[in-house]
Amino acid sequence: MKKIIKSLLVVCMLIALCSCKAEDYATELSTETKETIETLDYSDDTNWVDIQKDGTKEVDVFYIYPTVAMTTENEDGFASISEMETMAYVIRLCQTSAYEESCNVYMPYYRQIAMSVIDGCNKDNATFLKLLDNSKAYYDIAAALDYYFENYNNGKPFVLAGHSQGSAMLITVLTHYMQEHKDYLSRMVAAYVIGMAPSEDIFNEETGLKFAEKEDDVNVVISFTTEGATATGKSILLPENPMVINPLNWKTDDTYASKDLNKGMINVAPTYDSYTFEEGRDDAQINLERKTIICTTRSSDEYTINELSFSTESFHSKEYSMYFGNLRENVKTRIDAYFKEK
Secondary structure: HHHHHHHHHHHHHHHHHHHHHHHHHHOOOOOOOOOOOOOOOOHHHHHHHEEOOOOOOOOOOEEEOOOOOOOOOOOEEEOOHHHHHHHHHHHHHHHHOOOOOOOOOEEEEOOOOOOOHHHHHOOOHHHHHHHHHOOHHHHHHHHHHHHHHHOOOOOOOOOEEEEOOHHHHHHHHHHHHHHHOHHHHHHHHEEEEEOOOOOOOOOOOOOOEEOOOOOOOEEEOOOEEEEOOOOOOOOOOOOOEEOOOOOOOOOOOOOOOHHHHHOOOEOOOOOOEEEEEEOOOOOOEOOOOOEEEEEEOOHHOOOOOOOOOOOOOEEEHHHHOOOOHHHHHHHHHHHHHHHHOO
């Protein structure tokens, strides 16, 4: 407990230092190749945040955590596990748990890009995604996927899921790794790419990728990013031609979904070791111009403040907690639909 609280205080102090280092880190990013990068060893259970290899559920979830390293001592801009493990545990508690009722959890550590580097991208989504290509972060995840499919999957259907940088990594996985392993796509129940919008350009016959259109279609990608009603400006979370679906009514038009459709939210304890499930209080409506989810039921003091990377009114850090109940229910709905089709 004390370790978690101490680490959170350190993170808060480091945030203030990130902006001055961002451009330096961005220019020092590693340009190694697959042949020269030594990935983490995923036969070692300590390189997994959680690994339920003895799980008895019919479906697995492979979860990629968001940015938890605000900065790093490593000159190449990629964080070490020791710099991420405390906050990765918190993410396991408050995000990955949305999937655990329906899935066995596989959640690897990976050497992610620190937030100080991301802030150097000047809110440009394409620049950020390019940083992930041929990076330690991507090749760690690719190695984790290889080990998972070769040793644990055993032909089961699976869900891919993530948030923020984890979802950016999922976009890279879908457009790179899965293109090299297209036989896996038929067993992908869904990919929950939350908090990082994929571009419409990746959905076509050549890639075999489809975006969700309703609450129970399968072999699809689900994605949304959340803002306030008067959000403006660029956001690193939004590419050209972003895709979005409403997490309350599972529609892709601008039909308003009131908080009455919210199946429940979570509040994480101040000690970050537990959460309470509470009545949902957030509405949702798609802004067709920005292709984001607009929430009108939260106040401005709950915005995620990061002028270097996000728009003026971002609820980025709260997206999972705001719509937790609907996500948890939807995972089950899509899994049921998957098995009905087989």
